[in-house]
Amino acid sequence: MEFLAVVLLAVFVGGYLVLAGADIGVGMLLPWLGRRQDERRLVIASFAPFFLANEVWLVASVGLVAGAFPGLEHDLVEALYPVVAVLLIGWVVRDMGLWLRGRVDAVAWRGGCDAAVTAGSWALALAWGSLLGSLLWSGSGGGLNAGSVLGLPLALLFAWHGAGFARWRLPVGLAGRVARVPGRYAVSGAVMALVPVAAGVRVPWSEVAADETSLALTAVGTVVLLPVLAAGQALVWWTFRGRVESPSYL
Amino acid sequence: MDDPLMLARVQFALTAGSHFLFVALTLGLATLVALMQTVATLRGGRRGAAVESRMVRFWGQLYVINYAVGIVTGLVMELQLGLNWAGMSRVTGGVFGAPLALETIGAFFIESTFLGLWIFGWDRLNRWVHLGAIWVVTLTAYASAYFVLVANGWMQRPVGFELVGGEARLTDVGALLTNPTALLAFGHVLFGGLLTAGFFMAGVSGWHLLRRTAEVEFFRRSMRVGLVTVLVALYPVVMFGGVQFRYLQPTKGGGGDADAAVAEFTARFGPDEYMAPGLAGAGEAVMVMMWSLMHLVAIVALVKVWFGRWLVRGRVFHVVMIVSVPLPYVAMLAGWVFREVGRQPWAVYGVLKTEDALSDVGSGTLTVSFAAFTVLFAVLVAVNVWLLARFARRGPEGASLGAAPPAEPAAPVMSPTF
Numbered sequence: 001m002e003f004l005a006v007v008l009l010a011v012f013v014g015g016y017l018v019l020a021g022a023d024i025g026v027g028m029l030l031p032w033l034g035r036r037q038d039e040r041r042l043v044i045a046s047f048a049p050f051f052l053a054n055e056v057w058l059v060a061s062v063g064l065v066a067g068a069f070p071g072l073e074h075d076l077v078e079a080l081y082p083v084v085a086v087l088l089i090g091w092v093v094r095d096m097g098l099w100l101r102g103r104v105d106a107v108a109w110r111g112g113c114d115a116a117v118t119a120g121s122w123a124l125a126l127a128w129g130s131l132l133g134s135l136l137w138s139g140s141g142g143g144l145n146a147g148s149v150l151g152l153p154l155a156l157l158f159a160w161h162g163a164g165f166a167r168w169r170l171p172v173g174l175a176g177r178v179a180r181v182p183g184r185y186a187v188s189g190a191v192m193a194l195v196p197v198a199a200g201v202r203v204p205w206s207e208v209a210a211d212e213t214s215l216a217l218t219a220v221g222t223v224v225l226l227p228v229l230a231a232g233q234a235l236v237w238w239t240f241r242g243r244v245e246s247p248s249y250l
Numbered sequence: 251m252d253d254p255l256m257l258a259r260v261q262f263a264l265t266a267g268s269h270f271l272f273v274a275l276t277l278g279l280a281t282l283v284a285l286m287q288t289v290a291t292l293r294g295g296r297r298g299a300a301v302e303s304r305m306v307r308f309w310g311q312l313y314v315i316n317y318a319v320g321i322v323t324g325l326v327m328e329l330q331l332g333l334n335w336a337g338m339s340r341v342t343g344g345v346f347g348a349p350l351a352l353e354t355i356g357a358f359f360i361e362s363t364f365l366g367l368w369i370f371g372w373d374r375l376n377r378w379v380h381l382g383a384i385w386v387v388t389l390t391a392y393a394s395a396y397f398v399l400v401a402n403g404w405m406q407r408p409v410g411f412e413l414v415g416g417e418a419r420l421t422d423v424g425a426l427l428t429n430p431t432a433l434l435a436f437g438h439v440l441f442g443g444l445l446t447a448g449f450f451m452a453g454v455s456g457w458h459l460l461r462r463t464a465e466v467e468f469f470r471r472s473m474r475v476g477l478v479t480v481l482v483a484l485y486p487v488v489m490f491g492g493v494q495f496r497y498l499q500p501t502k503g504g505g506g507d508a509d510a511a512v513a514e515f516t517a518r519f520g521p522d523e524y525m526a527p528g529l530a531g532a533g534e535a536v537m538v539m540m541w542s543l544m545h546l547v548a549i550v551a552l553v554k555v556w557f558g559r560w561l562v563r564g565r566v567f568h569v570v571m572i573v574s575v576p577l578p579y580v581a582m583l584a585g586w587v588f589r590e591v592g593r594q595p596w597a598v599y600g601v602l603k604t605e606d607a608l609s610d611v612g613s614g615t616l617t618v619s620f621a622a623f624t625v626l627f628a629v630l631v632a633v634n635v636w637l638l639a640r641f642a643r644r645g646p647e648g649a650s651l652g653a654a655p656p657a658e659p660a661a662p663v664m665s666p667t668f
Contacts, residue, residue: 052366056359067351070343077332099318213420232363
């Protein structure tokens with residue numbers, strides 16, 4: 001049961017890094033991908049229909065940790081308090097920039113929202129780099145360490161992954177702006193999926209696991225729900241397939 | 251405020267309180283939008299369907315604005331539990347974690363995915379699939395509220411567990427999921443949300459009818475939907491609230507039971523202030539008073555709702571509906587104060603004291619995060635109120651949800667004539 005829960009956690013964190021990693025990366029590259037405000041709206045439209053369905057992977061991961069590995073929640077969240085706080089604030093600032101950008105028709109408002117999306121995406125990616133770095137360094141959290149700083153360059157993985165996504169989803173003209181960045185969505189996606197596996201290898205799972213009943217309830221419940229979640233995600237990807245041509249609601 | 255416990259408690263109260271302002275409207279308005287879209291879809295191209303489709307877009311946009319800001323406050327709240335209240339997951343994570351995990355995976359995950367489909371798929375999805383999407387969003391929002399209240403209900407009345415070495419272990423899943431303090435609170439919150447959305451719709455419609463804006467037919471219908479919702483929800487909300495008093499903690503209610511409970515707690519945990527703070531009783535009083543005011547307004551609604559022309563006329567009636575919009579909000583916040591403050595000094599009643607649930611972080615860190623998150627939330631609430639008012643005022647013509655994509659760069663918007 002514990003093994004099952006570890007696999008599920010790897011799937012959800014991997015899902016988050018692969019899917020949301022791309023839209024965070026595009027957010028980081030927003031000023032370079034879109035030079036004018038109307039171009040930036042199109043860049044945002046490239047991931048707009050997905051970002052809600054992407055960030056839920058992280059919320060579900062946090063839920064899984066809370067249900068199956070409460071000890072890890074304590075190790076990560078409490079011990080890495082400053083990093084998690086930055087992650088959270090970056091996330092909120094970025095999402096607000098996205099949601100509010102299209103609601104007021106003024107140049108300064110859109111400029112402010114674009115800045116919020118870019119800054120929030122960078123904060124989010126840097127916080128993730130630091131978090132993963134801390135885990136890779138120590139194996140089980142345990143507070144800030146050298147890895148928290150050494151991990152910061154991992155943020156560039158997000159930008160790289162975002163560039164691959166942009167090449168695939170943006171109109172040909174805008175996509176050309178990242179043509180010089182080597183790599184494809186599938187390649188950077190595979191790297192993103194491996195990151196949580198590497199970070200989780202040394203975590204002492206048995207020590208942080210919940211008791212048998214709670215673990216079983218969480219893991220079995222998740223397995224039962226997984227096909228429904230996958231079907232919803234597939235419907236989103238199928239509905240919004242292809243290159244983006246026009247701005248969205250955001 | 252250099253007391254870390256107080257700081258963390260006030261921070262959580264502000265987070266949870268502002269989060270709930272959004273939740274209340276989201277739960278109710280999602281239901282009403284789903285019902286309106288059902289009617290619009292069933293009627294297809296027939297008479298009245300055009301107005302109904304526009305109603306879905308207008309009220310749907312207000313719902314989406316509110317949801318977008320509400321979602322981030324919810325994310326912060328869930329993570330704040332881990333940040334500031336690590337003792338909670340240490341001692342009770344074995345029980346508390348499972349409902350929260352099922353909430354995120356089984357409810358929130360699906361809700362958010364389908365909301366994206368609904369918002370961005372307006373002109374891409376088959377209209378029945380699109381209708382299905384909003385119903386999935388609504389039902390998973392209910393599921394979400396249920397699971398969160400299972401966690402909260404367990405904090406009020408812990409059941410189905412045993413303490414092993416200072417850690418709570420789940421022994422009875424059924425007892426956890428059918429805890430009356432969860433089920434009854436769920437009914438209470440569900441109808442409270444409908445009441446909020448009903449007053450919100452009636453208030454916004456009242457504003458337009460009072461100002462005699464162009465959309466008389468649109469807001470006459472909306473006013474009726476709002477008033478009917480108020481009438482439907484008013485009594486269930488008070489019944490689900492009232493039945494919960496059977497499960498009230500003795501230290502909240504007072505009397506002989508309270509003395510016995512205090513004696514027992516003192517014997518087991520040492521002396522402390524075990525009676526609920528006075529603020530809890532004040533919360534109860536405000537909640538009941540707000541309900542009485544809503545009841546008075548509902549009597550007016552009961553007279554007015556039958557005749558379309560009566561809804562369009564009556565300036566006093568319109569003003570009353572506008573000023574009534576905050577009533578359910580105040581009632582709900584007061585109700586939460588009654589429920590949560592009344593549980594003190596316990597985080598989990600009779601199991602874990604609030605002071606022992608606090609994370610082992612310095613008061614410096616807490617102060618910084620308090621300042622950062624309070625400023626952030628104040629901005630979020632202000633932006634939400636401002637945007638809701640702005641788009642409510644603009645009327646159905648200003649709704650960009652489900653509209654054809656605008657040509658860029660957008661032409662300057664014509665200023666409204668009211």
